Amino acid sequence: MTLLKAYARKRESDLFNICSYLLRSLKVNFTSRGLLDALEDHIEYPSLLSVKDTLFKYGIASDAIDKGTYSYEVFETPFICSIQQEDWPDAKFTIVTVAEAGNIEYLDPLTDKPVHIPVGDFEKIDKHVILLLDTTAPKHETNLAENRKKQRDSMLAGRVSVYLVLAAVLFAAGHILTHTAGLPAWCGLGFLLSSFLGLLISSLLIWNEIDTHNPFIREVCGGKSRKLNCHAVLSSSKASFGGISWSVWGFAFFAAFFCTQLLFPAHPGFMLIWSALSLLTAPYILFSVYYQWRVIKQWCPLCLVIQVVLGANALIAGCYLSDSPALPGSMEPYHIVVTVLAGLSFLLLANTAIPELRNARDGRTYEKKWKKLRYNPEIFQALLDKSDSVTVQANDLGIVVGNPHADNEIIKVCNPYCGPCSKAHPELEQLVKNNPGLKLRIIFTATGDANDKRTPVVAHLLAIQQKYGSEAVRLALDDWYLASDKDYKAFEQKYPMNGALEEQQEKIQAMRNWCKDMKIRATPTIYINGRELPDSYRVTELKNFF
Incomplete structure (x- = not known):
């Protein structure tokens, strides 16, 4: 699975998937943004109650019951329930669309595709709590036009930023190929692309530091595999240097690397500096691989990709320096100062931003817990009883x-x-x-x-x-x-x-x-x-x- 596909699937929960599947089957007009906000704003999210209250906003009444000894065929489909495979760490919600002739058709929470299995097999994974649905009077989303505009603007803003970065990379690559000849051109192009890839991966490592429990990050870092665990590696005793995590060092390194390659494509002075830095960082590859293999005995997939990028940079640097013996004269103090300032700026930015972003995430978590307490009916009634x-x-x-x-x-x-x-x-x-x-x-x-x-x-x-x-x-x-x-x-x-x-x-x-x-x-x-x-x-x- 590619990173983009993993992100597209994991950014939405199984609750969102079953609700959107149901609304689409009923031909209800809705927006992903409106549905996701309705679910996540619920104080009991993620839960069956959040699904029940969200669907009610779309005119779908529901009621939760214990399946007991009843057959699935006596329940009107579709209905919602939770299932859990043996290798799943927690239960997931699904929607059953067919229950007849000894077979069950349900929406697989992992693939978001319909699956047919015998009733006996489904019985083994079912948690026996069923949400019955009244789909006779569905209604379209409230503020549909406004939500569509917000969703369109949000998607446009995200796409424009991605397109601008890609356009800048393509423009820099075009400049290299049209203004530089021979091996230096291909080395410059290699540095540009490798620094871009390194920046993307190091950004994911930064994201991991901010939100370790993010479903997308957990999927990228190995999912349910016992040997693949980014958090175990990044939280170990050797995961920092000088009191700063290797994730931050890597982000600052690749951010400065990419910016100089983007602004000064294939410039001999900056090529020389980054060639030297690429060779100096090469020994870190051996340290990281050995530490994960022999000490932690767990692997960080993102870290391994970074090591591959560092290895590619070392090879590019070797090729560039061997082909350009007279290059030291092309490096000036200006190039060194720009590189150092860029690196320090990104280092300071990342090291300062991570605690703030982590606090903001924790603040949202605490806010939800506070709202759950605040909106407790018993607490509300107790406060009412004390008022005039x-x-x-x-x-x-x-x-x-x-x-x-x-x-x-x-x-x-x-x-x-x-x-x-x-x-x-x-x-x-x-x-x-x-x-x-x-x-x-x-x-x-x-x-x-x-x-x-x-x-x-x-x-x-x-x-x-x-x-x-x-x-x-x-x-x-x-x-x-x-x-x-x-x-x-x-x-x-x-x-x-x-x-x-x-x-x-x-x-x-x-x-x-x-x-x-x-x-x-x-x-x-x-x-x-x-x-x-x-x-x-x-x-x-x-x-x-x-």
């Missing part, structure tokens, strides 16, 4: 969105002209839409006075609910809160109410009295089942509890 409670009943007040008979209720106290209230509206509406057991009660702070600009808007919304019902007022709320300009005249023309507005004064006054009794001082004020939302939580976080 609703002391005045609000059963007949305001506008109700969602199932009026739902067990759970969110009260939103708001001002129709309040900016934060407008931002909270779509979040709460989506929450209610996705949870039939949740209702939203909206109570307004309007005074009912004629000179209060809030009064006509609130009266209008109440009149719409009274005359047309909950679905009409939900659409009217969207029109009002999602509008960038709160223009009541335009709203009034779209929803003509005639004399129904005057009938709402009593309702407005009742809401006003409730707000006074509850001592509402700011909007929006949110209550969850009669308890005020703690200050440390935001409306956008409520989706983690409902």
